[in-house]
Amino acid sequence: MSTEEQRLAWLLKNAVPEPPVQLSADEITAPADGSSARSWTTPSLAAAAVVAIGVTVGLVATQTAGPDRATAPLAGSSTLGSPSPQASATCPGRTVIVPNVVGQSMNGAEAVIQDAGLTVGVHFGVSAHVPPGTVLAQSPTARSLAVLGVKVELEIASAPSTSTAVPVDPATGPTATTPLSPCQAAAGTPPRATATHPVPNVVGMMANQAMWDVHAAGFTATQVITAAPASRPVPPGTVFAQEPAAGSSARPGSAMILYVAPAS
Amino acid sequence: MTEPADFADFVQRRSGALLRAAWVLTSGDWALAEDLAQTALGEVWRRWDRVAGMDAPDAYAHKVLVNTSLRWRGRRWTGEIASAELPEYAAATGGFQQVDVRESLRRALRELTAKQRAVIMLRYFEDRTEAETAALMGCSVGTVKSQGSKALARLRLVPGLADILTEGTAA
Numbered sequence: 356m357s358t359e360e361q362r363l364a365w366l367l368k369n370a371v372p373e374p375p376v377q378l379s380a381d382e383i384t385a386p387a388d389g390s391s392a393r394s395w396t397t398p399s400l401a402a403a404a405v406v407a408i409g410v411t412v413g414l415v416a417t418q419t420a421g422p423d424r425a426t427a428p429l430a431g432s433s434t435l436g437s438p439s440p441q442a443s444a445t446c447p448g449r450t451v452i453v454p455n456v457v458g459q460s461m462n463g464a465e466a467v468i469q470d471a472g473l474t475v476g477v478h479f480g481v482s483a484h485v486p487p488g489t490v491l492a493q494s495p496t497a498r499s500l501a502v503l504g505v506k507v508e509l510e511i512a513s514a515p516s517t518s519t520a521v522p523v524d525p526a527t528g529p530t531a532t533t534p535l536s537p538c539q540a541a542a543g544t545p546p547r548a549t550a551t552h553p554v555p556n557v558v559g560m561m562a563n564q565a566m567w568d569v570h571a572a573g574f575t576a577t578q579v580i581t582a583a584p585a586s587r588p589v590p591p592g593t594v595f596a597q598e599p600a601a602g603s604s605a606r607p608g609s610a611m612i613l614y615v616a617p618a619s
Numbered sequence: 620m621t622e623p624a625d626f627a628d629f630v631q632r633r634s635g636a637l638l639r640a641a642w643v644l645t646s647g648d649w650a651l652a653e654d655l656a657q658t659a660l661g662e663v664w665r666r667w668d669r670v671a672g673m674d675a676p677d678a679y680a681h682k683v684l685v686n687t688s689l690r691w692r693g694r695r696w697t698g699e700i701a702s703a704e705l706p707e708y709a710a711a712t713g714g715f716q717q718v719d720v721r722e723s724l725r726r727a728l729r730e731l732t733a734k735q736r737a738v739i740m741l742r743y744f745e746d747r748t749e750a751e752t753a754a755l756m757g758c759s760v761g762t763v764k765s766q767g768s769k770a771l772a773r774l775r776l777v778p779g780l781a782d783i784l785t786e787g788t789a790a
Binding site for chain 1: 626627629630631634635637638639642643649652653656657660661664720721724739740742743744746771774775780783784785
């Protein structure tokens, strides 16, 4: 090496600064939700997404919606919808597409997931609308990409409960807006906490009183102001339906939905 | 099966060296360097099953780093970076000579092509032999030699660097 080359080597070693950041393996193995996530959300995911996000985010305390809601496509997802997932894309490592097991029996779902090379985590929740032993929700959701061996968390319906049917247009209900991450390289998200709190009955109350009772019972609530069904006239400003149903159990701190008749 | 723990360990050990190498390859732009190192590690992770069993996973990572930067030729950082700042002179910067040298180096690296930067980085920053450099870049030893000497010739012309290279009086 010439003197000049030696000097250049010396210069490089001394002048190149220490990095201001350190890379983390997490960022590399689990690309963040973002632009890439969008293209993975397809309308066909929507049914599972509504149920799964509703549960995992805790908007609705482990309560599946009626048949209307379960099949209704997400308003947002049809615009986001673009090509179907492909196994190549941006997920590093060997990946598989997470199968859809929502609605299946627990044993069947376990077999399907294990066949796909993934592992299963089981949690129990309450649902008014599906028989016990049925998978209510899964995380990662169906058709996400997951690295082999990742744990798919399943929420299984454990006990039936009585329900107040909610005669409301699904479009007025809360909808999940977060696009699903295509790569769940680490693991699925287990449902937050076990459903232990009894849900109070606030149907027939004025909205303010109902909110008060809901908070006193350890829940939060969102009011949906919407016309009551014609078959069941209710006084203005009163709660005519609620989710979850009175008497069922839900996670402490989770949000109830109160359907309130318009004030006048 | 994947071995995320090993990979995390690997990233932690190599992150610094890869970032500094990427700094040279990207002419001293930390944002791009981070981007590059991350992309390279993403490639490594994709093949981690095989890479983990290699004798020198580090060398593989550096190979991917260099080749990624060469592939990205024509992308963002190969273009000349216009700067409104006038070059600063050593006299004006007083005690900040280290920073001044770094700025000269950065400017010098921008004068080079992506390939020349790769040669400079591997030969003089990582002290690899011409044969190793050629193997990592997937080109011939002759190319390494010619690119290296072209790069040196160019660096000699960069103000602030010429003195250092000819006299060795940097900081």
